[in-house]
Amino acid sequence: MKKALYATCGWCFVLLAIIGVVLPLLPTTPFLILASACFAKSSVRFHQMLLNNRWFGADIKRWEKTRSMSRQTKKRATLVIVVTFSISIGLLHPRFALQLMLVGIALVLLGFMWRIKE
Template identity: 55%
Template sequence: MKTRIKHLVLICLGWMFVALGIIGVILPLMPTTIFLILALACFAESSPRFHQMLLNHKWFGPPLRQWQQTHSMRRDIKKKAYLIIILSFAISIAAVWGRLWLQVMLFTIGLILLACLSRVKESD
């Protein structure tokens, strides 16, 4: 019974992470890749079919396969991620002009994201 519950919880979490990843494609402050990596990990433990579905996806599959094999990302994707983080946080900071504590918070979160991204190994 415990394995069945664990199986269902992991599938539900996997689909929740997929949904958050898809939202992240649209919203600039939501990280798409990390949610899809989390979904991949959930599906690897619970559903080989959903795991393969993510790995074979037309858009998300290649970076997820690379992550699964080497725990790295292509240099061009990493540069695009840097650019998107910087632009989206700059726009967000400008949007809350006059609210210093929000600007400082956004700036700090942006720096943390950039620091985390810089630690990811690169491949060509």
């Protein structure tokens, strides 16, 4: 029962990570890390599937071993954050308060990410 719950949570986190690729306010990486942790407790096969993924497997392995991110990963994530938040802010043209809120969220997110050791 416990393994089934962890596996279900793992797949929910994977789904949220996929949605987070498109939505700027939903982070992708933390959900993938949570999914990896859930799969590590429930399914060796699903955990290996994440670790062997060509796009983010190396980053998850690095996080599990050293709790760090590579500078290249940080640069790519920064680019994605800036682009997606800029698009969102541009779409909210007449709503200055929402634009300001999105800028604040982006800055907090970037600050948090760049404080993670390399």
